[in-house]
Amino acid sequence: MVPTIARARVVEAKDLFELIGHTPLIRFRRITAPFAPVEIYAKAEWYNPGGSVKDRPAREIILTAEREGRLRPGKVILDATSGNMGIAYAMLGAARGYPVTLCIPANASPERLRILRAYGAELILTDPLEGTDGAILEARRRYEADPERYFYADQYNNPANWKAHYRTTGPEIWAQTEGRITHFVAGLGTSGTMMGVGRYLKEQNPEIRLIGVQPDGPFHGLEGLKHMETAIRPGIYEPELLDEILTVSTEEAYAMARRLAREEGLFVGISAGAAMAAALQVAARLREGVVVTLFPDAGYKYLSESFWFEADPPGGNR
Incomplete structure (x- = not known):
């Protein structure tokens, strides 16, 4: 019998603008094993042509x-x-x-x-x-x-920022989880991701909890994230939409980025490490649920950072 050859899907696009979005949703197995049966997923935003959610x-x-x-x-x-x-x-x-x-x-x-x-x-x-x-x-x-x-363009105050996520990221997450999502966890920088995705998800199911993630202080190494209490507050940021805000230290985010590379084979950026650390905080207090976070980018833009070459504690940084 002649073997079947799988053909690659041909993507036809007029320009780069049409290649943005429809990123994969990845489920974790090893790092998240202690929290079963809670399911934890992340949107792999480095699949966008520019390499990030932005x-x-x-x-x-x-x-x-x-x-x-x-x-x-x-x-x-x-x-x-x-x-x-x-x-x-x-x-x-x-x-x-x-x-x-x-x-x-x-x-x-x-x-x-x-x-x-x-x-x-x-x-x-x-x-x-x-x-x-x-x-x-x-x-x-x-x-x-x-x-x-x-x-x-004024990304911090431009409503088109959050509307992008209301129109694309939110519907993608809802469809990819078949409406089963119970918690959405995302970093706060401009806040556009959380504001857009959060609005969409709350319209689908008001019981979904929205958890923002920010650095634990004003002086930090989490590029792209803001410590809202001490920074210029984005005009599009509406904290009343959130159910909760969690803080993550720079060291926690670095350690989690290393773990994701070494234990899951996912080479992601620092803000992704922070998002995953917060998602595990959420999972640790649940008996069941579907927790979705978002990884803004891959790790190649941070290769000059020395933390990649540090050793994790025995058994990982849990």
Whole structure:
């Protein structure tokens, strides 16, 4: 008998914009074994063409601005970023023919800075001690000085950010879990992921619990996440939507990122480590349930970080 040959699915797309979304939902077995029968899953957002979840809001922001006439040929896309959103802007801007100017803390990982420069983005490096807040203030200054030149995307205050997740990420999670999800856990940076996914899930089932994740203090190493009490609060952030907020230390996130690589074969970023650490906190107090979190990106943008080469305690960091 002639063996059957599985054919690869051919994806037809007019441009990069159509390749964003529909990412896999991964179930864990080893790290989560102590919490059975609770099921724990994560959205693998590094499958997006720009390598992160930020492709979703960047696409929505650009398309919305084009429809409304605020972004047109000759305009420069301007925003503050910690890295991933900037990469998404740079990628999609290049595909659309828009120049991109980004204000980014000077201590962003070298890998992110090199990727941004490879796409041709103009980088304005800001004081690392001021974090993303310093980058936000610099982006505002530049826009106010020359509003005709720039389309200020303003991801922290632009409702297109959370609407991207309401329209795509939320429905995907609901469909992939067949409506069985009981808890959604996600990091808080711009808060767009949680605000959009959370609104959608609560509409489907008000009993679903929404748990935000933030660093345990204002000085931390969790790129992309904000300590909301001490940072510039995003305009799109509505804390009353959340059922709970958990904190994770930088060390916990680093240790979990290592464990995910070594025990699950998933090479993910630091904020993904934080999300998984929080998801396990949630699972530890449940007898049953379906906990879904989201891994914003893969680990290759953080390879210069020394924590990858540290040893975990015997038996892992539980």
